[in-house]
Every structure is written in C-alpha cells, then in structure tokens.
Amino acid sequence: MTKKNYIYILLLCIISLVQEFSFSRMTLFNVSADAVTIFLAFMAVTTSQKVNISFGFAAGVLGGLLTGNMGLHMLARTVGSFTAGYFHTPKESHATINQKSKRFYAAVIVAGLCTNAILSAGNDPLGFSPAYRIVVFGLLESLFNLIFAFVVNWLFLRQSLAN
C-alpha cells in the first residue's frame, strides 16, 4: 500500500467520526448531509472503482461500529461506492478540472441516492413510508450533499482534482 492510501484510511476514520458525532446532529427536515459519501465520491473520481469499493466497505464497517447496524451500513456503503466508481476519471484522460468537478458532483448524487435507498429500505426510525423515505429523504440528502460537496470542492478539493 502506498503512503497516499494510509492517509486516505486515516482521513476516512476521521470523517466517519466527525459524521457520526457532529454532522449527523445537524439535521434539516430530519435529514443531514453525509460527509462519508462525499469522501467516497472524491475517492471514486481520483482512484479506481476497485479501490473505491474497498474504501466503501471500510466506511460501512466504521459506520456500523459507530451506529450498531453493521450489515446494513456495509451493504449501503459498498453499493454507494461501487456506483460512484463509474465516475472515475483516469489520469490519462486529460480531463479538465471542470470536467472532473462535474463527475465528482455526479458521483456525490448517485452514491448518495444509492446509499440512502439501502439505508432507508432497512431502517425506519421515523415511521414514514418506504417510498417517502427513499424518494424525499434521498433527494433532500442528495441536495444537502451536493451543496456540501460544492463548498468542499471549492475550498479544498480543486487542487487535488487538478493533480
């Protein structure tokens, strides 16, 4: 494993902890932004789909340990990272920063929708119908994620994406 991968693993741990103890409390309409999905979307664009699945699975294990619902989180994060992996931009593609950013946002939306759909299907803590949970909460979460991703990209990720 390269040094970069160790840094990514450390980052994943920190982001999972911050998500569980901080972001998950900042809810709007009972929905909060998901920093882990944004991280996985960034990983999807910069690394390969295969590596990203492993990171997704690891994120699921961490999320499961912190919330107590291991299986569901593993499944949701694996599927989310797998779908986000389709937005991978190879280095030899010579894509511009704007093209990479667009693919990053698309990965955030798709991974967010998939993750939310699985977590909503297996978990009903507020008593809404499955359709409502998957569609409304999914769209709301994707919107929050997108705004969050836009800010994060603008502040930190642009340089990494450009590299």
Place this chain on the structure above:
Amino acid sequence: MRKFFTLFVEYSTWLLFVLYCSIGFLFIRLQQDDVQAKLHNEGIEFSAAVNEQLMKFNSLFTLKKENEHLMRVNTDLLSRILTLETANVDERNQRKILADTTLNASGFIMARVVDRKFSDRENMLVIDAGWRKGIKKDMTVLVPEGLVGRVTSVSEHYAKVLPLIHPDFKVIVAADSCQSMGVLSWNGGREFIAQVEHIPISSHIKLNERFVTSDFSTFSIRGIPVGRVVRIKPDNLFYDVDIWLAVDFSTLSQVLIAPLKIEPEKIRIMTDDTVTINKKRP
C-alpha cells in the same frame, strides 16, 4: 486455467463487489448472534462515551436551562407528594388493592440521557446506565411526567432506549376514568402526538381524558401517564384517538428505569395452549 485467471482479474471489481455485499448480507442475517451483539455493544459503549463527553461540554452552556427544568420537576414532584399524602389518608381502604401493584418505587434506577438522535437514520436515546447498574432488556423507561420508552439493548455502562415516538414501539394503555383500553403507537409526523387504536366505539371516552399504561402490557408497569386525548374520530367499530404525549422528548435529560416486570406464569399461559389442553384431560 490461464483463461480463468484472466477472467478473474478482468472481473475482480465485480467479484469484490459481490464479496463485500455478501459480507453485508451475512452481518444483517447474523444481527441476533453473539459476535454481532458484542460488536453492537462495543459500538454503543464507544459512541455513548464520546457523546457523554460532548454532552458534558455542551451542558456548560445549557446549565441554566437544565436547572430551570429540574426546579420544575422538583415542584411537580413536591405537589405530587402532597397530593398523594392527602389521598393516602382518604384512601386507606384501597391500600390492599394498591399493595399488589407491580410498581415498586424503591427499585427504580436513575440515569442520564447521554445521546439522543431523531433523524431519518436513527431515532433512539442512550442512557448512562448499563448492566452493571442492573439495567436489563425490556425495562420501562419513564420520567415523572410519563412514559419515555423501553430498553432494547444493554452494554456494560450504557443502554439503548426505543422511545415511545418510534414506529416499532407499541404499548397497551387504558383511559383514566372509563378504563377503555387501546394500543398506543406512533405513526410518524409530529413528535408530541401519538395514536391509540382499537378502542371500542361503545366506550365513553372524552376529550382531555388521561391515558395511562395498562397491566396488560408485557413490559410496562401499570399507571404510568402517557398523555391526554386531543382528538377522537369514530370509525365503524373502533375509535381513532390522537393523544398529546405527556413527555417532551426534546428536553429529556434525566430518566428513571422501572424494575423488570416478571410475570413468567402470565407469559406462559398466554403463549402455551397446552396448559389448558392438559387440564381438560382426565
């Protein structure tokens, strides 16, 4: 063989995907197993310990509000004690009936709410009392104002509580005056309104009537206030009743845990049909 390896390498991403998904499914299936339960408990321990520290830091800013709340609870308790003492003299004759109640205040355990989540992902409370303090699964959690929920999982120092405002929570309740019974549940929406179903249309239920927990419940002790009736809608056979919950879940900080209601004979007779059949035999 070479072809196989080529295929293996070519579809390694898909294979990894299937492998990880299978592990996920396996964990979902093993949810009730010991290893999973142990991991689950460790997760709660860690999560609750961090949250406790965060809450401690947070409580510095909300100290004034908490003191006001405690004063209000104390005032309420004092007035209740005074009322009970007066009623005690008047109702001496009913003491024998009250003596057989399952409510034993001395056995109550006090705990602090260290974490609370109310979002589309999680809806639960975590209290800082675990099996070391005598907390067991299915114990009733309450406050002087009313019923809070039920303990669903316990670790060494913490326990997870399924609140009344969770779609999976159900309890049998009875009206204070007419003793009509129904099943209380929360179907989502506003966190201070719950629904009571299966109240027969023949019962004389009124608006603002108080509902308390019934002895029919398998986990809850009887007489815990639940809320007051705010809407009654008659159906063909049953009333559809909305009640305003007695507990304000947004301000919960301290809770009481009632001792476990142990009625093995009652549970046995409810679940086992052979008891009756055997008696019929000569």
